Amino acid sequence: MTAPSPEADPEPAHETAGGSAPVGGPEQPALRRRRRRRVWVVGGVVGLLAATVTVLTLVFQFGLPWWSGPGDHDHVHVAADGTRQRYQVHLPPQHDGGTALPVMMAIHGCGMTGYGWNSMKGSTQFDALADRAGFIVVYPTQRMFADRINCWNSDDPRNQVRGSGEAALLAGVARDVVERYGADPERVHVSGASSGAGTAVILGATYPDVFATVTSVAGGEYGLNQVDPDDPDATPPSVTGRQAWAQMGEQARAVPLLIVQGGSDDVVPTVVGQRLVEHWRTVVDLVVDDALDGSPELVPDTIVHPATGDRYEYAQTTYRDPDGQVLIEYVYADDLAHAWSTPGAVGIFTDTAGPDATEIAWQFAQLHDDR
Structure with missing residues (x-):
């Protein structure tokens, strides 16, 4: 028999350079602390x-x-479904709680806010005019993350109907302001820039009983999302005009519309503003007798304001009905780009050399104080 071989000695454990614990063994306290700090x-x-x-x-x-500043108050409108809409109100010194003042809602465009950075408040300078003329200004601001560049979603059909989406939220804001501050419900006006202008036009179609007039600066018609930019003639403005009129329902009336368009606007080209004129003429025509028959005849009259100093030349065309009431006004400045123009404007999408859109919008609103 052979003798049993002795058991082999185990291999020596591998040690770290500093004689630390074997590989796979417990970590050193210092190493654990370093990892926790990291x-x-x-x-x-x-x-x-x-x-x-x-x-x-x-x-x-x-x-x-x-x-x-003085007279500024921040509020939140809460819709029936719990959706929240923030807005700021500016009260002029004339607000005494007893006098029913008119209201101007100003809706910002893409890349803007109501009263934060690059705001509609700074771009329009409505507050200064309101303090002189005695009206309340309302600046709604788009809900965070509702759009990736803070646009109002006027191209979404869900926001183009009464009782739904952004239109319902903004109409709710207007009603809140009337109730909270005792404003005149017959003199609530709305203006907008770019996507906010599209939303303002939608409000004129969906809530003609809430808004007395509409001002569109660098904006388009109701249902503009249906129009192919490469072939706009495929969808005549009479088609979208008929849709806007249909949205008015039992509240249908010829809501006066002011349009400000720049000839150097590379975002909203001139054809969009021209279409909006024809679009709203269709609405007015249908409101009168439910037929697209050219009545009432809207007679255009154009005044050209020459360039003065550093201010652009611009043309102002009014369309009056047989009673002399201005139902559509079209202000066109060839040198104006995609901007709200008014002296002292502060913001990215502004121009101080064009027609004073702020003053013109308020003058237009005053023409229709007795709706």
């Missing part, structure tokens, strides 16, 4: 970035506290 640092950086983004988003949307 997790804390990464978590802190992520948290700081998230907080910074949140703060910047809030500043973009709502501004900083010291941006508000």
